[in-house]
Amino acid sequence: MSKTSSGTLYRGHEGMWSWVGHRVTGVVIFLYLLVHVLDTAMVRVDANAYDAIISTYQTPWMALGETGLVAAILFHAFNGLRLILVDFWKQGTKYQRQMLWGVLILWVIVFAGFAIRHLSIAFGSH
Amino acid sequence: MQVHKYDVVIVGAGGAGMRAAIESGQRARTAVLTKLYPTRSHTGAAQGGMCAALANVEEDNWEWHTFDTIKGGDYLVDQDAAEVMAKEAIDAVLDLEKMGLPFNRTPEGKIDQRRFGGHTRDHGKAAVRRACYAADRTGHMILQTLYQNCVKHNVEFYNEYYVLDLLMVEEDAYREDGTAYKQKRVAGVVSYDLATGELHVFQAKSVVFASGGAGKVFKTTSNAHTLTGDGMSIAFRSGLPLEDMEFFQFHPTGLAGLGILLTEGARGEGAILRNSDGERFMERYAPTIKDLAPRDIVARAMANEVREGRGCGPNKDYVLLDLTHLEPEHIESKLPDITEFARTYLGVEPFTDPVPVYPTAHYAMGGVPTNINTEVLQDNDTVVPGLFAAGEVACVSVHGSNRLGTNSLLDINVFGKRAGVAAAEYSKTADFVELPENPEAFVTAQIEGVLSGNGTERVSDLRSTLQETMDANVQVFRDERSLKEARDVIEDLRRRYKNISVQDKGKRFNLDLLEAIELGFLLDLAEVITVAALHRKESRGGHYREDFPNRDDENFMKHSMSYRDAEAVTEDIKGIRMETKPVVFTRYQPMERKY
Amino acid sequence: MSTELPEPASKIELKPGVGGGGEIPSFDITLRVRRYLPEATADAYWEDFKLTMYGTDRVLDALHKVKWEQDGTLSFRRSCAHGVCGSDAMRINGRNRLACKTLLKDLDTSKPITVEAIKGLPLEKDLIVDMEPFFQSYREIMPFLISKGHEPTKERYQSAEDRERFDDTTKCILCAACTSSCPVFWTDGQYFGPAAIVNAHRFIFDSRDDAGDMRLEILNDKEGVWRCRTTFNCSEACPRGIQVTKAIAEVKQAILSRTV
Amino acid sequence: MSVSIPAPRSQRIDPKYKRGPKSRSSFEMLAWLFMRLSGVVLIVLIFGHLFANLMVGEGISGIGFGFVAGKWASPIWQFWDLAMLWLAMLHGTNGVRTIINDYAEKHATRAWLKGILYVATIFIIVLGSLVIFTFDPCVAGSQLQQCL
């Protein structure tokens, strides 16, 4: 339907963008999980091969990637809790916006904690 | 062109049309043609309520309601019709409740009722609580509930089909006294499908007109852009009379410049009107009841202030509704709607600033004449078999020269239902009337004419000139001079109308074309309104002639009937013949209208 | 009136500017409209209109001004012009609003104001979309009171609290601002959409109705309430201020507690 | 006026909006419920997993074959990882299924994409479960003491 080409992007509010975030992080985590199970499966094949793969996880670049992944998981997890509250808590729909800010604050705190520790290990000990 | 055949065709899907469709749809093969999606109809804009003497909260009976209606209409009401309406009001409300309408409730769970202007106990002794309501969205709820029940009964809708012509045939017939006359019979309607630009002819045994009002004749109006009086004008063009067209109700408090309605309740809660000097001017016009005087008196007072240069605003063309001395909580709880309208549309904070208001054209008391069975009349007493009308387009006449608040929502339900039943019953025994040859020819020519015209006049210019003229000359004050001025302008606009052009020449959703056609309807009606107003040399209800400020029962206690007649000349206008029709009295004799 | 109000002053001083005289403030805007004229071009395109407007003008007035003074082919639906009929939902600066309820001065007039048709329904011309799929979903949830047993001779009784239970969802004017703001509906046109659910809610929670179960069953569909991802666009878009997402959540709960 | 276009509303409703036959079961409801329940459980599982693997001790640097073997020596961790595998996979698969339903318009496309998704999911779940159940600390190349 080219004739109905859609014009501008819809400028949704917080609710919509949090959903976009939730969806993107969900897919990213899922794709990572597929790979992660495959690489972990190497423990069944050859211990050295496994260690070789894991050592790539320990390079600084991969460490950054890991950090991103954890960021995604943290957002998805906290926002997932928010969604559950929206669904099951009577006041959930009323406070969804405030809860989103809560999610973001929690996310920043936990993520900062993780990033400091993880990156210092990843970059520090080599 | 396509031809469809139905037992009953209903034109319009507002309150009246859908109420009819619910009845007719269950009895006969029915199609509803509507230029708007049904839920977009202007019935949805009504706020106040719908009257019925349910006596849920205090003593009341339908006879009192009849009396109030007649008195409110300044005795120009057909009393048999008013009786029917007041009597059937109770069932009309109960029907709606059974269909699911969520009325507000009393503590015992019954339908709640509230007071409204002009509705009294025991012939004027005190205000009575008679209006059933659903918050301040009564009209919205009625419209939704009726549509819901149409869905339930699988009513066939043709949405965005503009009816542009009524197909009738004429037969020679003889009256009982042997005189010959032409009997009209209805054959169907011609409609224009907005989406495709195709014409569809609907052949039908019964046709019900329920196409609503004509407020867009005026500039300042509470009516929707789409209320262009199509039904009235089509009937008029087909040779049917229009009754009491000079009576148009102007509601005092419309938002200035916009016409959006602020309910009468505002003044009931203590709001007052002020002019540019800050004066409470109603003290001068109605020293005892001041701002709570009847609608027509207040509207005239406001117009007079503006006329004498005490209007407010950059153009000094409105007065102010002052609520600033009232408690904000009180306003917020009682009048949430009007405060929101003032804020949204004028950016005025009603708690701290007065709200600009001006009378707004609100309701057409007149219309296509019908009897109490909603059968359309081709003259004072001959019905057109198969043709029915109900709602604002019709004039039964239950509103006489001035409609009481909440009686219109009642009108559309009572007479909408009657029309649906009558149309379906008629279709059971009647045969189809043969369609004329080339039934769509007139509309085709009309559309071709507009599309091929490459004149220099713009539809919007003509329309705004018309509306401004009507506001200036045929509004709450009229006199011979102003009406003649309006008449001349309209005549001139008619000439210029022949020289219009539209830019959109396409077939799909050509609203440019339809606005041009609607302008044609408006011009027709403006002319009829003006001529009828010139003709009625008295003041009564919504019609106030400064040169004849008193009611004149001797000469004018009768309905006016305007006919299109190429030969006739009335008030220097060629093509309109004015006749009169007696008012039906049953038991209430005219008295002076005093509250 | 029973309560004695203090008699308001018969004359007051008005604030300057209220009493009269002076210029009406005006400003210039650029209206950027997404045009689509199926009989002329295959594709939609943007067109700018320069207009001088006034303080109380709404987007609808600007559109009228274009249609009436510049380009008669510009097509859009409208009727009541004060937010009660639901004709003119459109995407204004990227968000669904009613053109007749959106004041120009509340928008950023230093930039062009974009106006487009609502998303997700077939575009027919300029700002007009085909509403049939929308109304079809509405009709499918059986939007009418169904009550078993004898019709009472007078009205059915309903307590004020029972009436209040579904008050919010009775306000719907079927403007489609919600459904066409829903990201799920944009891509999955079969989703019933928030408006249909709102109208089902209106009956499911009406104490007089006996067919709640049937409606819940209809919405317990793969294209029913479970499709909602609680993005709240609908609640934000609703010109009647209906808590749409909340209504959907309540319907979800009702289905859950009925089956579980 | 040169472009030919289909008459609007000739087919009153575009097939894109035609709902298929009504789904009778409550599958969608159960799937929705599962997303929420598994989500709550996954928070515990995944946070525990991340904490144990990346935060305590040497973090990422400490991970290797030995680390895994050490963990899976305990049936608790074995169960933990198994539950996490199943829940996360089912949760993620159902999530992606929703996404496919959202974006794939054609019936056939929907069916294909979901087919691929389900095959991948079954493969990963079976593989992962096998790895956990049949884990052998003395697999080829193992440097662990007990195997040497």
Ligand SMILES: Cc1cc2nc3c(=O)[nH]c(=O)nc-3n(C[C@H](O)[C@H](O)[C@H](O)COP(=O)(O)OP(=O)(O)OC[C@H]3O[C@@H](n4cnc5c(N)ncnc54)[C@H](O)[C@@H]3O)c2cc1C
């Ligand atoms: C702001 C406002 C508030 C009001 N408040 C109250 C109140 O509180 N109480 C009260 O009793 N009354 C009130 N009224 C009056 C009352 O609402 C109306 O008189 C009444 O609703 C008219 O109903 P109707 O069915 O005749 O017409 P409408 O509801 O206007 O419907 C007209 C129908 O005809 C169709 N139509 C028109 N022309 C054509 C055509 N050419 N071809 C096909 N279809 C066509 C339209 O699509 C529409 O469906 C109010 C009116 C307004 C404007």
Ligand code: HEM
């Ligand atoms: C950490 C704990 C987690 C929680 C609390 C959580 C919660 C949720 C919830 C509540 C939903 C439903 C959203 C909706 O219906 O609108 C969801 C969707 C989803 N989740 Fe998770 N989840 C978690 C972990 C995961 C993991 C590990 C994956 C990947 C394997 C994942 C992938 C997805 C996907 C793909 C979706 C679909 C997104 C969408 O439909 O837009 N989630 N999650």
Ligand code: SF4
């Ligand atoms: S719920 Fe609100 S946005 Fe949706 S159709 Fe109804 S009024 Fe419009």
Ligand code: F3S
């Ligand atoms: S926008 Fe759509 S996703 Fe749900 S909350 Fe509203 S229906």
Ligand code: FES
């Ligand atoms: S025109 Fe009626 S809602 Fe905007």
